[in-house]
Amino acid sequence: MALARLKAAFPWIQTPLVVGAPMRLIATVPLTIEICRAGGIGFLGAGSDTSTLESDLRTIHAQFIERPPPNASSLATNTLPIGVGFLNWGANLEAAVSAVSKFPPAAVWFFAPRSTNDLIVWTTKIREATAGRTQIWVQVGTVTNAVEVTRACRPEFLVVQGTDAGGHGLQQGASIIPLLPEVSDAISILEVPEEEKPILVAAGGIMEGRGAAAALTLGAQGVVLGTRFLASHEANIADGYRNEVLRASDGGKTTMRTSVYDRLRGTTDWPPGYNARGVLNRSWTDAENGMDWEENKKLYEDSVRMGDKGWGLEGRMTTYAGTGVGLVKEVKKAGEIVEEVRSGAREILQRAARSLA
Ligand SMILES: Cc1cc2nc3c(=O)[nH]c(=O)nc-3n(C[C@H](O)[C@H](O)[C@H](O)COP(=O)(O)O)c2cc1C
Known part of the structure; x- marks a missing residue:
């Protein structure tokens, strides 16, 4: 039916x-x-x-x-x-x-x-x-x-x-x-x-x-x-985003549900109880390690100016993707x-x- x-x-x-x-x-x-x-x-x-x-x-x-x-x-x-x-x-x-x-x-x-x-x-x-x-x-x-x-x-x-x-x-x-x-x-x-x-x-x-x-x-x-x-x-x-999706593997380990990327991007209007899954990068590790938030945000904004080079493990641009990214x-x-x-x-x-x- x-x-x-x-x-x-x-x-x-x-x-x-x-x-x-x-x-x-x-x-x-x-x-x-x-x-x-x-x-x-x-x-x-x-x-x-x-x-x-x-x-x-x-x-x-x-x-x-x-x-x-x-x-x-x-x-x-x-x-x-x-x-x-x-x-x-x-x-x-x-x-x-x-x-x-x-x-x-x-x-x-x-x-x-x-x-x-x-x-x-x-x-x-x-x-x-x-x-x-x-x-x-x-x-x-x-x-x-x-x-x-x-x-x-x-x-x-x-x-x-x-x-x-x-x-x-x-x-x-x-x-x-x-x-x-x-x-x-x-x-x-x-x-x-x-x-x-x-x-x-x-x-x-x-x-x-x-x-x-x-x-x-x-x-x-x-x-x-x-x-x-x-x-x-x-x-x-963007090519940088797509390349990062192709590069990332083992998504259970290399992606995370977090609100760090929303805060960096200024998309903080979501109702309570939501966050987003993305590939871990420098912004996330720095936030985890207690970097001052303003400093982290400034570094993020610098990376936005780098265009496609802003993505990657050592990059700071957001790669929203799921745990299946390695496939x-x-x-x-x-x-x-x-x-x-x-x-x-x-x-x-x-x-x-x-x-x-
Ligand atoms: C980059 C990205 C952006 C998304 N944007 C939206 C959105 O605007 N609205 C929405 O309802 N879901 C959005 N989703 C979630 C999808 O609706 C869907 O639940 C999810 O992609 C399914 O899991 P998968 O990514 O493992 O295929 C988004 C997902 C990704 C990866």
Whole structure:
């Protein structure tokens, strides 16, 4: 049933579903479009800044008119075949509503609201603006949060984010291995009609076919990749950042959830309880070793002026990435990544099924 709902809402997708995370400033128009053209769902990272959203959606609309995605003829939902991700704590609701009412995307993704009440307002307004055509996805990081959001907002999808995830997430959490099944169990016994229960997708630590197959086995209907798409040609990312993603390995040891990078970058408006995972560098070690904060910030600002040379083990520029960063070895086209992950997962699951026969 979940598969039928998935295909009805997103007729262009191929399964197993591969999703590109709405990485703020990085998942811009080219990455979003390329993932969708390859049969995945690319989320545009509007984040906390809605100032260019309408023009971005207009561009996407024009590009799809010029070159429709595969299966365009079956686009029954009358929506743009993409998603848009918002950081609810900072995004402007009025601007978001205005943009999506002109160019309704097939899905919106909400993350990090200041309260459940805010999330209810966002959900209601976007549903009104798009006459219910746009599917609501909410990224959650605990079982409690998943249940609360489902009861309050009835989203069509929950993105279950484990603590391996790159970028922002909950300070305290679990990996998707225990989190996804526990969320799934908790949702299954909720007093919500079966057809209104959210479909689960998994995020956090999935880099390739093996991780995707594992997540599908845990009960996810699709997988979200963030870190992996940092090494795609279409990502809007500095060379220094991308090179650091390719260099880093052994992410359990070389990345950390911390608020050091938010403080250095001045992105301190996140609601309480969130921090972000990034590759450890000089800023982090100096902070650990008790360097005066003003001194650390000054050195960070110096490194910003160094451009691409500001990244690296001895550098200070931030490399947000997940624990799976060591599995990211080369830069590929986003469409190739989608295809590789999808066919890799399929092959592994088929092999596993055969091994039981
Ligand atoms: C560089 C980077 C930026 C991110 N920015 C956002 C964002 O703006 N909004 C959001 O909902 N999630 C954001 N995320 C988190 C992703 O939604 C997702 O949970 C995560 O990337 C999944 O884990 P992975 O990085 O191991 O694939 C970001 C992740 C990364 C790596």
